[in-house]
Amino acid sequence: MSAAPTVEPAAVASRETRQFAAAFVVLFAAIVVAPFVAYPFFVMEALCLALFACAFNLLIGYVGLLSFGHAMFLGSASYVCAHAAKVWGLDPVLAILAGVACSTVLGFFAGALSIRSQGIYFAMITVAFAQMIYFFCVEAPFTHGEDGIQGVPQGRALGLVDLSRPALLYAFVATIFLFGFLTVYRAVNSPFGEILKAIRENEPRAISLGYRVQRYKLAAFALSAALAGLAGATKAIVVQNASLTDVAFPMSGEVVLMTLLGGMGTLYGPVVGAIVVVSMQNYLAQYGQWVTVIQGAVFVACVLAFRRGIVGEIARALKWTSL
């Protein structure tokens, strides 16, 4: 936070709230208009992945932990939700909650083991855990291996809202996305979030001030896993299937790309990054593996020359501090 020393903290806070609110109006308007401009199912998938990127960004952007295995949360929640909706016949809301519960528990255990290490060591451990979950999903009978879980019923949310109607499904997905997005905003702009940022900036100092940083890190990790699971479970309802794609390593890499491209440590960055990456995949799909090459090149370009990301650069140009 780089406010001039003469400005009152309260004034800074209210200015930041106004900036966030202004950007939120733009985001909300975009969500309302998007299904009339683009293919609605594409927008819904993009929203799910945007929420996934927001969850990932909570760790890298605000705690400084780079998870290179976040697909394990997206994918496992997606499988559990699809299984709950199809085999157990649960209400879609309950099925999504089952998925979230699964990813939260997984996040708790994976987090407890990996936060004991830092930096690149942490990143490698998350890669390995995600690979373990991937192989579990390949072998486990309920995931149906290469076929995945197909034909997941959309059903009626809470017995009332018929999700097989595209307009209602869109409203449902948009609501979940906004809930997740505002949860991240609330978490980041709370005393809890301030402590996370303190850990990111100077962990030994945070420890010396008496904070039990491991607990805060674990809480952030579990929250991130829960929101990533929410994204994965919702995606299973939208696309009506759960497959190995969502739990495989390339997905873990993609969410890093989305966040890096959009802007790490900005609230809107992961959303913008996700939309750019998903659109890129969608419109360049005909070029096959060139998409991978382009993604890799974007990665390299971002790291070398563009570390603030799209939203980070915009915020800097506008001299705004809280996007």
Next chain:
Amino acid sequence: MIFGHVITVQQLFGQLLVGLINGAFYALLSLGLAVIFGMLNIVNFAHGALYMMGAFCAYFLLHEFGLNYWWALIGAPLIVGAFGAVIERVLIARLRGLDPLYGLLLTFGLALVIQGLFQNFFGASGLPYAIPPQLSGARNLGFMFLPNYRAWVIAFSAVVCFATWFAIEKTRLGAYLRAATENPTIARAFGLNVPRMITLTYGFGVGLAALAGVLAAPINQVRPGMGADIIAVVFAVVVIGGMGSILGSIITGFALGVVEGLTKVFYPEASNTVVFVIMAVVLLIKPAGLFGKVA
């Protein structure tokens, strides 16, 4: 019989051999990662892709230039190592002074570019690479057949690993390297050209990956995806062994290959996950890894 099926001696030794072979690749790859990490303080995510390039290099040397396996064994590490040195100079060197996570992200991007390009031109299927005639055939050890080529891979990798350990821990050059790792500023004050050492170290680590690729070419076909498949396991090996420990990564690499092979015999369903389970257990007991000093 407790596992529900009878295990023959042939099966047991067969999988043990496969395990040792995989262990040799794990050891060479994690050794390269450890060497690079020690000097550059970055995790080289492109390691798998460069391993794949080593295998392709052997394939091209044979089919385009008529240079056989033995030339590839020298040529591929040199070519890929030189490629790595260029990458270090042109791209990675720019990140010095930044958070090491950026090095991880950069090399991950490079891995995507390299792998994507190879997949574009060669598809996902494998290209065959013949075992060199001098090493074809097998010998009967009484309890099992040992293919000559596999024996060669294990012996040769062990020698290369030991030579690398010896060079770093016991020679003057290695002492320079360790000095530059410990304190680059003072090493420079003593007249060592540290940036050049960093470039050469990266080239060397990458060369080890390429060498593993050449060794792997006749066993697992030459495929663009071969690096991506192995990199996560190698990361787990490095985590288990302890970051930056040369000897640790060699021993852990071979040992985990064997454990994986044995798991294939006794409980095949878990053979893909056993390394990661071991990693979780090691992290619980020794967060810094078996041979590491700091987490």
